[in-house]
Amino acid sequence: MGRLRRACSSRLLLPGAVVFGVALGGVLAFGVGGANGLNQSQRSYGDSAIRYYYPPKSYIPAGQALFETFCSSCHGSDGAGTSRAPNLVGVGPATIDFWITTGRMPAENPYAIQAPRKPAKLSNQEALEVAAYVNSLDPSRPAIPKVNLKDANVAVGADLFSLNCAACHTITGAGDELAFGTYAPSLRAATPTQVAEAIRTGPGNMPRFSGNLTNAQVADIDAYVTEYIQHPTNPGGFALGGVGPVGEGFVALLFGVGILALVGYWIGERT
Ligand code: HEC
Ligand code: HEC
Incomplete structure (x- = not known):
């Protein structure tokens, strides 16, 4: 863990640079999108796209028993962490649900640089039970997202994805290596809930997107990942029509390159 922690703090620069690029890109994308006739005010960017x-509370006793069996050996009976694993008190139910349902937890090797996605050992119901227990130790956010993709816009999601996510996961969602043996995983297996949880909680070296993406924008990105990336031949179709592909592409190019330049600069500094 000592190695992991040291590597983590020296890696803060990378997410920092990316978040900066993302924020800048987001602001400009809105400007260009509006000028292109993508009328943001016609789209509901309110809260209805995701319910948290x-x-x-009735799940707490079952969750406590599961925690004792599967988690306490590394995270401690009180969840406060040990030399083998970090503190879980106050992380919020979405974080617990994400790490269990993606199979990252319980970890097999606490000394791995990054816990890999693997077949889940606990059921979705058990994940909720453990989340209820950990949350009872110190009630926190984010709660578990239930995403409504019905009104999501895949084309807008594609733009937002290229600005906020592609620098690490690549535009096809295939994933890529990051510094120090870490990697942004492929997005082919994530469920809509897991995509929203990753965005809202920022697992591992991924930045957390909270105020800077609305729920509707998260749903748009979610639709791009789970409908387009995961099912590219989906006859539902993926068209950038109506949102001004030239302007949008230009923004994506400009800021995609900007982010890559920042990342490149940073990697150059380290080696
Ligand atoms: C074998 C040891 C081990 C076991 C067992 C284990 N964990 Fe972990 N856990 C870790 C390590 C090590 C990390 C840090 C991994 C990383 O950052 O990739 C971690 C990270 C986490 C995180 C991310 C915390 C954060 O703030 O980012 C969560 C949530 C978590 N574990 C929950 C659980 C739950 C719930 C269980 C039981 C179902 C569990 N873990 C079982 C070792 C373990
Ligand atoms: C700075 C690089 C970076 C950026 C930017 C980034 N991610 Fe990630 N992402 C990661 C890393 C690293 C992980 C793995 C974390 C871990 O397991 O410790 C990850 C994990 C994920 C996962 C979990 C995949 C799985 O199957 O378990 C999803 C889903 C995800 N990211 C989606 C996104 C989306 C959507 C965006 C844009 C809103 C985004 N990411 C932006 C680095 C990034």
Whole structure:
């Protein structure tokens, strides 16, 4: 863990640079999108695209028993962490649900640089139970997202993805290596809930996107990942029509390159 922690703090620069590029890109993308006739005010960027819920308190006893069996050996019976694993008190239910349902937890090797996605050992129901228990130690956000993709716009999602996510995951979502043996994983296996959880909680070296993406924007990105990337031949279709492909592409290019330049500069500094 000592090695992991040291590597983590020296890696803060990379997410920092990316977040900066992303924020800048987001602001300009809105300007260009508006000028292109993508009328943001016609789209509901309110809260209805995602509903956040807490698992019921009645799940706590079952969750506590599961935690004792599967988690306490590394995270401690009180969840406060040990030399083998970090503190979980106050991380919020979405974080617990993400790490369990993606199979990252329980970890097999606590000394790995990054816990890999693998087949989940606990069921979705058990993940909610553990989340209820950990949340009872210190009730926190984010709660678990339930994403409504019905009104999501895949084309807008593609733009937002290229600005906010592609620098690490690549535009096809295939994933890529990052510094120090870490990697941004492929996005082919993530469910809509897991995509929203990753965006809202920022697992590992991924930045957390909270105020800078609305729920509707998260749903748009989610639709791009789970409908387009995961099913590229989906006859539902993927068209950038109507949002001004030239302007949008220009923004994506400009800021994609900007982000890559920052990342490149940073990697150059380190080696
Ligand atoms: C074998 C040891 C081990 C076991 C067992 C284990 N963990 Fe972990 N856990 C770790 C390590 C090590 C990390 C840090 C991994 C990383 O950053 O990639 C971690 C990270 C996490 C995180 C991310 C914390 C954060 O703030 O980013 C969560 C959530 C988590 N574990 C939950 C659980 C739950 C719930 C269980 C039981 C179902 C569990 N873990 C079982 C070792 C373990
Ligand atoms: C700075 C690089 C970076 C950026 C930018 C980034 N991610 Fe990630 N992402 C990661 C890393 C690293 C992980 C793995 C974290 C871990 O397991 O410790 C990850 C994990 C994920 C996962 C989990 C995949 C799985 O199957 O387990 C999803 C989903 C995801 N990211 C989606 C996104 C989306 C959507 C965006 C844009 C809004 C984004 N990411 C932006 C680095 C990044």
